[in-house]
Amino acid sequence: MHAKIKHIVGELLTNDQHTIAGSVVVDEYLILENGRRRPDVRAIYDGMPLVVEVQLATTQISIIVQREDFYENASIRLIWLTWNFEPPTSGRLLSSFEDIFYSHDKNLFSMDDETIGLSRQRREVILRAFWLDGDAWHSKLVTISDLNWIEGGRAYAVPSRPPWHHDFLSRWRGALGEKGTKWKEREILFGELVAKVAIPGSDVNELHALDVDALINCMLSLVDGRPVGSRQQNLVEVLNSFLNVERRQRYVCLIRTFAQLTNRDAVLEIESVRNKIAKARTVPQDDRQSVSGKIALALFPEIFSSLDATPAAYRSA
Numbered sequence: 001m002h003a004k005i006k007h008i009v010g011e012l013l014t015n016d017q018h019t020i021a022g023s024v025v026v027d028e029y030l031i032l033e034n035g036r037r038r039p040d041v042r043a044i045y046d047g048m049p050l051v052v053e054v055q056l057a058t059t060q061i062s063i064i065v066q067r068e069d070f071y072e073n074a075s076i077r078l079i080w081l082t083w084n085f086e087p088p089t090s091g092r093l094l095s096s097f098e099d100i101f102y103s104h105d106k107n108l109f110s111m112d113d114e115t116i117g118l119s120r121q122r123r124e125v126i127l128r129a130f131w132l133d134g135d136a137w138h139s140k141l142v143t144i145s146d147l148n149w150i151e152g153g154r155a156y157a158v159p160s161r162p163p164w165h166h167d168f169l170s171r172w173r174g175a176l177g178e179k180g181t182k183w184k185e186r187e188i189l190f191g192e193l194v195a196k197v198a199i200p201g202s203d204v205n206e207l208h209a210l211d212v213d214a215l216i217n218c219m220l221s222l223v224d225g226r227p228v229g230s231r232q233q234n235l236v237e238v239l240n241s242f243l244n245v246e247r248r249q250r251y252v253c254l255i256r257t258f259a260q261l262t263n264r265d266a267v268l269e270i271e272s273v274r275n276k277i278a279k280a281r282t283v284p285q286d287d288r289q290s291v292s293g294k295i296a297l298a299l300f301p302e303i304f305s306s307l308d309a310t311p312a313a314y315r316s317a
Contacts (some may be wrong), residue, residue, distance in 0.1 A: 002313045005054050005083055005111070006040045013043045013052075018145055020044035035160045039072050045144060056083060061099050069101060072152045078096060079127075079144070079155045085110035087130060087137035105156035107131050115141065129157035137297045152202075165299050172216065176229040186213055199291050209246055210291060218242045219300065220257060222262045235267045243276040251292055252280035258296070261303050 010026040013019050029036050030051075039051040051071055054217035055064075064080075073077045078212045085108055093101055101108050108130040118141070119126045130139045140157070147155040161167070168189070175185030190204040190212070207213075209235055217229035221238045239255070241293035242248055256277060267273060286292045299303055 001083070002040075002054055002056055004058055005056075005081075006115060008051050009041045009054070009081065009111070009125075012116070012125045013041060013045070014119070015123050016038065016125050016144070017123060018046050018256050020047075030069075030072050031124070034073055037067060037071060042053070042076075045077075049074075050079070050144075051076050052079050052081055054083070054097065055080045061096060064096065064103075068152070068154070075153065077149055077153045077155065079109055079147075080104065081127070082108060082110040084112045085128070085130060087139075103152075104228070105150055106142060106160040107156040107158060109155070109157075112306050131158045131160070133161070143152050150203060164299065168196075168219065169220070169299060171221070173228070176217070193295065193298075199294055203292055206291065211245065212292070212295060214245075214248060215292060215295070216299065219258055219296070221299075222255075222259050222264050223303070227266055235264060236270050239267060239273050239275055243273075243280050249280035249283045250286050252277055252283075253285045254292060254296060258300070261307070 002210075006026055010024050014024045020043070021111060023042075025030075025042050027038060027040060029038045030042060040054045041052040043050050043052075053067060068078060080103070081102075082097065085097075092098060097108065109127045110130065111127060114130055115126045124145050126141055127144070128139055130137055131140045138158075142157045144155075147157055147310070149155055162170075171185075172189055175182050175189065186206060190207045193207065193212075196201055213229075218238060220228040221230065221235060225235065227234065227238050229237055230241070232241055239259075242255070243252060256268060259265065268277065288294070288297065
């Protein structure tokens with residue numbers, strides 16, 4: 001089956017108007033300075049070198065990675081192609097499929113009898129692209145010319161969505177003004193935060209009362225190493241201003257741990273900041289089950305993932 005598909009792909013590429021005449025090579029060694037590989041099919045397509053590797057769930061992951069590195073170093077575009085792919089109805093993809101799924105920006109490309117027939121009819125290679133939207137698989141027909149190419153030279157048809165928290169923080173930053181988050185946008189974003197983080201009994205008014213906007217901006221300031229959504233001049237001023245408000249002192253252990261995780265330890269040693277921290281620690285502190293703990297985990301999971309006990313550790317920080 002593998003050999004048959006390779007020759008079909010070679011035939012379809014040969015008949016494609018975007019392929020340079022005589023450039024299609026099936027199952028022959030490609031020898032370069034950094035080594036050699038035997039691609040299933042290669043061609044010059046839209047003026048760019050292209051390799052198509054057929055993946056039938058038998059290729060070991062180490063071989064997949066080696067081939068991707070080889071083609072990337074040679075500036076050769078790569079499409080991993082499956083045959084008659086059926087998305088799983090439950091559970092994960094096969095490991096060999098999962099690897100190429102992520103290398104193609106969470107896309108999979110497949111051919112089947114229909115795409116072969118359409119390709120011959122239109123004289124242009126047509127693939128079936130698969131991607132995930134949440135937990136649901138979707139697919140559509142695409143030509144090679146429709147595809148986008150990531151920096152390493154691998155194809156994708158539909159860009160993967162950024163994780164929710166990345167998208168949220170990007171929109172939060174976009175709503176910032178000199179004095180913090182603009183009111184109208186803050187109301188919308190707080191509503192989304194309450195719904196997404198699933199904080200029982202909480203609402204937008206509680207987030208306002210808890211100064212969650214100031215908390216988020218303080219944490220973003222520590223991430224960036226400069227004031228975010230503030231007129232303060234530096235991180236020392238940001239922390240002193242933040243902790244000077246009594247209702248925010250409940251967050252001091254969280255902020256202290258977050259500063260350490262973002263490598264901003266030095267600011268914690270400034271005398272004025274140390275004094276503010278010492279005073280604030282006499283106040284009962286929020287833990288990871290609190291509103292602030294859940295929001296911190298939801299918005300900055302990568303940063304807290306380096307803690308053995310996640311934000312629970314900030315209770316005794």
